[in-house]
Amino acid sequence: MLLAMSIGVAAVVVLTSLGESARRFVSDEFASLGTHLLMIAPGRTETSGGGPSMFAGDTPRDLTIRDAEAIGRSRLIDEVAPMVMAQAKVSWGGKERETPVLGGTASMRRIRGWTLAQGRFLPDGDPERDSGVCVIGSKIRRELFGPRQALGEWLKVGDRRCRVTGILAEEGRSIGMDVEELVVIPVAAALALMNRPGLTRIMATARSHEMMDRASEEILAIVKERHQGEEDVTIVTQDALLATFDRILAALTYTVGGIAGISLVVAGILIMNVMLVSVSQRTAEIGLLKALGAPRAQILRLFLVEATSLSVAGALLGLVLGVLSRVTILYFYPALPLTWPIWAIVAALATALAVGLGFGVIPARRAAELDPVAALSHH
Amino acid sequence: MIELRQISRDFEVGDQTVHALRAVDLEIRAGEYLSLMGPSGSGKSTLMHILGLLDRPTSGTYELDGKDVTALDDAAQAAVRRNEIGFVFQFFHLVPYLTAAENAELPLVLSGVDPAERRERVSAGLASLGLSERADHRPDQLSGGQRQRVAIARAMVSAPSVLLADEPTGNLDRSSGSEVIRLIEDLHEQRGLTLVIVTHDQEMGRRATRQISMVDGEVEEDRDGARP
Structure with a gap:
């Protein structure tokens, strides 16, 4: 049960960390291409309507080497x-x-x-x-x-x-x-x-990052002039690509983290079971505490604290496990920019705490509601 | 001073109602030594549970030192148990993984007494029961008589005014049983403790100044040696 909790926490931390790292990896990779990059592809991508051919004639005009040379002559374009x-x-x-x-x-x-x-x-x-x-x-x-x-x-x-x-x-x-x-x-x-x-x-690079938008407009203008007034190209900038990848990978990270989170819930249910068994094993002790003057609230607190400590202990173990797997991963793939998103660690610990408290409530209530007379005669 | 008025306690067993106590009226003066006797099922244990606030009567009122404790909520009843009432059980009910001293300390932990004072009161309590040597032993390292003495130390550590003993010698041999009884009687005499002992044992019951016999949930006989 401790193991389940620690595996859950480790999974959340490692998987979100991997997701984060993939995101970093991709953005670093894009950055290595230079952030001034513009990609010009033939054909117009319409966000609405029936597709490019309805507006731009039957087929888009080809992009030619001469088009590239014309673009290259712009003052805004470097290469x-x-x-x-x-x-x-x-x-x-x-x-x-x-x-x-x-x-x-x-x-x-x-x-x-x-x-x-x-x-x-x-x-x-x-x-x-x-x-x-x-x-x-x-x-x-x-x-x-x-x-x-x-x-x-x-x-x-x-x-x-x-x-x-x-x-x-x-x-x-x-x-x-x-x-x-x-x-x-x-x-x-x-x-x-x-x-x-x-x-x-x-492929073209703008002279500076600030010139990207203007360069993009100018390329459109150049192509339009050369293609009899049709803007039949699509320009994708580095930023747009990067943003798209970023969104996809972020969504992926959350999804994977969420799935790992489910394992925390499973761990919570295990904790609940352990606590229920513990309550029934210690029925006589609970009865005794009541007889000695422990109010219901105190017994409730006692068992909640126990459930929470169990899950937090599991979570800490999970963090250790996470650290170990990170070291292992880095050992085999040293190039991977593995990061520890702080939010993932905090979220995993908070979930563990919440799970312990949440699933501890039922057993703790059961303990608190025990009838002392019946509990004392229980063996 | 304990005053029970028209106390009834019904239990639902299947679809039948069992009347464990039927409109019991009982007054116990402070410092009295009282034994509750009767065959099993006579209601003597139920009466003791109600006296100890472990159980609530179905109807009737219970006044302890002029205060109606049946009306109190759970937390307030727990406080009364903590401060006014000590229990000694037939099966000792010591926590197996705690030492004698820690067991005796439990009520003080529950009422939040600070550790230094706890230690002092516990060692004084254990000493008065001749258990100083055994303070660090766990229950399984103690004899039955010693265990029951630890339980007595635990009952007395918060200086209650009422001690309720449910068959305190029921699980002990004759000699340690009579030793335990003598210890309890000493406490009663020295501290003016109100003592209620539930027992099957006629001989032990007769030692009390006041003897109450119960049958079918009613007080059958109330012999008060102090009042002719």
Whole structure:
């Protein structure tokens, strides 16, 4: 029963802590992308009405490399990176692998903050030109080349060939793509490979965080001018994305914490049972206390205090358990920014206290209402 | 001074009503030594429970020192039990995991006396009953007679004016039984305690100055040795 209470409290603390940490992790990750980021996607997202096509013609116009260049010329924009995402077969020396292929430009690396383990990234220059080079992730390098030198080799991507000029450093995952498995080719090559005219995204960074709103308006204006008066793009800012993730993860944290809270109620019921057994075992003693002049209120208090101490003892044990599991988790996943939300600890302790009091009432009342004559003759 | 007027106590047993006490009138003067005798089911124990405020009468009034205690609420009745009435039971009713001294201390703990004074009163009480050596023993390390003496110490520690003893020797051998009785009688004489003993034992009952025999919930005989 003490165990049940402590597991309940530990669960609440650890799970909310994990939820909180996930939230932190995501926001840190977003922050690492830079808070000046604007993502421009083709197509208009309407919050009402029958969808984009009703207002913007049959299909939205494609976003082109020229659109990206036009956006890049704005004074408010620092860097701009046209982007195409696809899956393609990548092969070398008879080994083949299906992997995400990203069409990008030199600015891509600067926006994403990627670093290279070896070689160079895509060269600066006209994004409309296919320079015939590519940069690969470390996992792809390992899987295709093994111990051999990859730099300078000709890699086949889809039906095109490119020379490997760089290998991306292992830096884990950045939102939405696994850098280790990525093959980056020039955006023009990617468009040709996919045989389509439109970009998947344009990523742009504003010169400062304060300019985000204005930059966003200006991009809309630029696109509208270039697309015959249609605002057929959607701009998502870093903040908006972050806020959405934040809301989702916060809701998740509360849900998980709530579920863990249910275990506290179960623990409370166990405490109630223990107390009821204790009351019936000590019936004669309770009768004696009454005979010796303990009023009903005093006996009630006595048993409430006992139930509460039980649950608080369990809760403290649970905190210790929580600390231990935190240490264990950190031992295995040192990168996880595990936090202790104070509110979670306070809430767990308060719930334990309330549960002890709440479920202690019934047994305590039973003890207090015992008839002393009957209680004394009970053996 | 105890005054019972028209005290009745009915119990519902199944769908029958059992009249444990039928309109009992009884006056007990302060400092009296009284024995309650009668066969089982005669109502003597019920009468004692009512005297000790462990039970409420179905009807009638009970005045203790001129105060109607039947009308009091639970907390006030508990206070009367704490301050005015001492109990000694047939089965001792000591708390098994407390020492003799701690058991004797219980009523003082309940009335919130501070620890230093508690210790003083308890050790004086135990000493007067010849239990000083046994103060740190738990009940299972004591003989029956010693246990009952601890119970007496507990009953007397808050200096009550009435001592109610329910078959105090019922669980003791002859010699420790008579020792316990003598101790109780000494307390009665030295402190002017009102003493009520419930017993089956004719011989013990006859030691009391006033002997009351009960049958079927009524006082059958009231022999008062002090009043011819």
